[in-house]
Amino acid sequence: MSSIGTGYDLSASQFSPDGRVFQVEYAMKAVENSGTAVALRGKDGVVFAVEKLVTSKLYEAGANRRIFNIDTHIGMAVAGLLADSRQIVETARTEASNYRAEYGGNIPVKYLADRVAMYKHAYTLYSAVRPFGCSVALGSYDEIDGPQLYMVDPSGVSFGYLGCAMGKARQAAKTEMEKLKLKDMTCLELIKEAAKIIYIVHDEVKDKHFELELSWVGATTQGRHQKVSQEVFAEVERYAKSALEDDSDSGNDDM
Amino acid sequence: MECVLGIACNDFVILASDMTNAHSILVNKQDEDKMFKLSDRLLMAVTGESGDTTQFAEYIEKNIQLYKMRNGYELSPPAAANFTRRNLADSLRSRSPYMVNFLLAGYSERTGPELYWMDYLASMIKTPFATHGYGGMFSIGIMDRYYRPDLTEQEAYEILKKCVAEIQKRLIINLPNFQVKVLDKDGIHALGVIKSQNLTA
Numbered sequence: 085m086s087s088i089g090t091g092y093d094l095s096a097s098q099f100s101p102d103g104r105v106f107q108v109e110y111a112m113k114a115v116e117n118s119g120t121a122v123a124l125r126g127k128d129g130v131v132f133a134v135e136k137l138v139t140s141k142l143y144e145a146g147a148n149r150r151i152f153n154i155d156t157h158i159g160m161a162v163a164g165l166l167a168d169s170r171q172i173v174e175t176a177r178t179e180a181s182n183y184r185a186e187y188g189g190n191i192p193v194k195y196l197a198d199r200v201a202m203y204k205h206a207y208t209l210y211s212a213v214r215p216f217g218c219s220v221a222l223g224s225y226d227e228i229d230g231p232q233l234y235m236v237d238p239s240g241v242s243f244g245y246l247g248c249a250m251g252k253a254r255q256a257a258k259t260e261m262e263k264l265k266l267k268d269m270t271c272l273e274l275i276k277e278a279a280k281i282i283y284i285v286h287d288e289v290k291d292k293h294f295e296l297e298l299s300w301v302g303a304t305t306q307g308r309h310q311k312v313s314q315e316v317f318a319e320v321e322r323y324a325k326s327a328l329e330d331d332s333d334s335g336n337d338d339m
Numbered sequence: 340m341e342c343v344l345g346i347a348c349n350d351f352v353i354l355a356s357d358m359t360n361a362h363s364i365l366v367n368k369q370d371e372d373k374m375f376k377l378s379d380r381l382l383m384a385v386t387g388e389s390g391d392t393t394q395f396a397e398y399i400e401k402n403i404q405l406y407k408m409r410n411g412y413e414l415s416p417p418a419a420a421n422f423t424r425r426n427l428a429d430s431l432r433s434r435s436p437y438m439v440n441f442l443l444a445g446y447s448e449r450t451g452p453e454l455y456w457m458d459y460l461a462s463m464i465k466t467p468f469a470t471h472g473y474g475g476m477f478s479i480g481i482m483d484r485y486y487r488p489d490l491t492e493q494e495a496y497e498i499l500k501k502c503v504a505e506i507q508k509r510l511i512i513n514l515p516n517f518q519v520k521v522l523d524k525d526g527i528h529a530l531g532v533i534k535s536q537n538l539t540a
Contacts, residue, residue, distance in 0.1 A: 188417060
C-alpha cells in the first residue's frame with residue numbers, strides 16, 4: 085500500500101503511470117496523522133466529537149479548537165493540518181455570507197458542502213499550490229429537511245453520511261459506529277455514543293493527554309450549532325468513561 | 340400606463356395584468372402577455388420600460404433555472420425574491436439601471452403561497468395583496484375592502500373583476516383587456532381574460 089511514487093509525486097499536476105495523483109494521496113495521509121474526529125447523524129440532529137490531542141501540559145486549556153461554526157446553523161469539525169483547516173473554515177464562512185446576501189436566507193448545508201468540495205478540488209489541479217491537508221465534516225439541522233451530515237476530503241470529494249470518522253483511529257471508530265442504529269437515536273443518545281467512541285479509540289500509549297470537544301445541532305438546540313453545555317458535557321463524559329471501563333471489563337482487550 | 344394586480348390567499352396567489360402595449364399615443368397590441376413563468380412555482384408580472392421588462396425577467400428566469408440545474412432543487416420563493424431584489428439593487432447604481440416594477444408570486448410546500456411587491460428602486464415587501472400603476476391606485480382600496488385570507492379562487496377572481504371594472508370606468512387611459520393567472524399547489528393556470536365589453540354587459 086505504501087508505494088513510493090518516485091518522480092510522479094512532486095506536484096499535483098502530475099498523474100502517475102497507474103493513474104494516481106500522489107500529492108492528493110499524501111494529503112490524505114496528513115489527515116490520518118491527526119486526532120480522531122467523529123460525526124453522527126440521528127433522528128433529530130447531528131453531533132460532533134473530536135479527540136483534540138494535547139502535546140504539552142503547558143498549553144492553555146481550550147486552545148486550538150477543532151470544531152467551528154459556519155453561520156449559526158452549520159457546524160464544521162476538522163481533521164488534519166489545523167492551519168489548512170482554518171482556511172477552509174474562512175472560505176465556508178464567506179460562502180455562507182455571500183449566499184445570505186444573494187438569497188436572503190440560510191445556506192443549505194448540501195450546497196455549502198458542494199462549494200467547499202469544489203474549492204478543495206481546485207487546489208488539486210495545479211503545481212503551484214498543494215492540496216489542503218485536511219478533511220472537514222459539515223452538519224446542520226432544520227425542521228423541513230431534518231439533520232444532514234457531509235464530509236469533504238482533500239481530493240475534493242464529498243459524500244452525505246449517517247456517521248463519519250476522520251483521523252488516526254477512523255477505522256476503529258467506524259467499526260464502533262456500525263454497531264449503532266443511528267437513524268433512530270436522539271441527539272442526547274448520539275452525543276453519549278460519540279464521546280464513548282472517542283474514548284474507546286483513543287490510544288493511551290501513544291497520545292497520553294487529550295481534550296474532548298463536543299458540539300451538536302438539532303431540534304434540542306432549535307437548529308443552532310453550539311458546544312454542549314457544561315452539565316451535558318459532564319454527564320456525557322461520565323457515561324463515556326464508565327462505558328469504557330465496562331468494555332475493558334468485558335475482556336475485549338488482548339491479554 | 341400599465342397595471343398589475345395581485346392577491347395571495349391561503350391556498351393560491353392570483354395575478355392580473357393589463358395586456359396593452361403602447362408607445363406614446365400609439366397602441367401596438369392589446370394582447371400582450373406580461374407574465375413570466377420563472378419556474379413551475381414562480382410567476383412574475385412585470386411593468387416598466389419596454390425591453391428592460393423582458394431582459395430583466397428573462398435574466399432572472401434563466402438564473403433560477405440554472406440554480407435548479409446546478410443544485411438539483413428549486414430556489415424557494417423567499418430565496419428567489421431576495422435574489423431578484425439583489426440583482427435589481429446591484430443594477431440600480433450602475434450605468435443603466437433596469438426600469439421595472441413587478442409582482443412576484445410563489446408557491447412552495449414550506450412557505451405556502453406568497454406575493455412579493457418590488458419596484459425599480461429595489462424595494463421589496465411581502466404582502467397579501469398589491470398593485471402597480473395608476474390602475475392600481477383605484478384597485479388597492481377595493482382589495483382593502485374585500486380581501487380575506489380564506490377566499491376561494493372564484494371569490495378572488497370576482498374581486499379582480501371589480502378592480503378591473505373600476506379601472507375601466509375611472510382611468511383616463513383605456514385598458515380593455517386583463518390577463519389573469521393563478522398559482523397554486525398544482526402549478527400555474529391561466530384563467531380567462533377579463534375584457535371590457537364582457538364587464539359592461
